[in-house]
Structure formats: structure tokens, C-alpha cells
Amino acid sequence: MTPDQEYLLSQPHTPAIKSASPDRNVENVRSKMLQRSVVGLKKYNVTTERTDLSKLQWLIHAQEEAMDMAIYLEKLIQLELNQEESNAPQRPANSTA
Numbered sequence: 001m002t003p004d005q006e007y008l009l010s011q012p013h014t015p016a017i018k019s020a021s022p023d024r025n026v027e028n029v030r031s032k033m034l035q036r037s038v039v040g041l042k043k044y045n046v047t048t049e050r051t052d053l054s055k056l057q058w059l060i061h062a063q064e065e066a067m068d069m070a071i072y073l074e075k076l077i078q079l080e081l082n083q084e085e086s087n088a089p090q091r092p093a094n095s096t097a
Contacts, residue, residue: 021027041047053061 021030037047
């Protein structure tokens with residue numbers, strides 16, 4: 001465990017979860033969330049426990065994050081569609097199907 005992770009887990013408001021999930025994907029997400037929390041704390045010097053934002057500001061922030069996710073999903077969908085098109089069987093030019 002890194003010193004940053006130890007710090008986060010040592011805080012009284014952060015319950016330490018000592019057992020691992022039997023689902024590897026849950027553990028991967030849990031690890032990434034902890035890493036993201038540490039990076040965010042270093043980058044912005046605040047946590048989501050900050051009290052300087054209103055409920056509306058939190059909602060707008062969440063909406064902006066969701067819109068970013070929608071853009072990433074659209075990009076991936078377009079990549080998949082383009083891949084499917086390039087893998088589709090091509091008819092010969094003289095074909096009269």
C-alpha cells in the first residue's frame with residue numbers, strides 16, 4: 001500500500017474496507033477510485049467532502065462529467081461502427097445482387 005493510500009485509509013471519516021470482493025472487476029474499480037482520489041487530492045487539494053459548493057454546483061459538476069462520458073461513449077460507438085463497416089464482406093464490383 002502506498003503512503004497516500006495509507007493516509008486516506010487512516011482518516012477517521014474514511015472507513016477502511018478490509019475484505020476483498022470475490023469479483024475482480026469490483027476490486028479493479030475500487031483500486032482505481034482510491035488512486036483517483038489520491039490524484040485529485042494532490043491536484044486540487046480538496047476532497048468531495050468540501051463544503052464550499054452548493055447542491056446546484058455539485059449537480060452541474062456531475063452533469064458536466066456525465067456529458068463528458070456521453071462524448072467518450074459516442075467516440076467508442078463510432079469506432080466500433082467504423083470497424084464493423086471495414087470488416088463487412090465486400091461484393092464484387094460486377095455483382096448484381
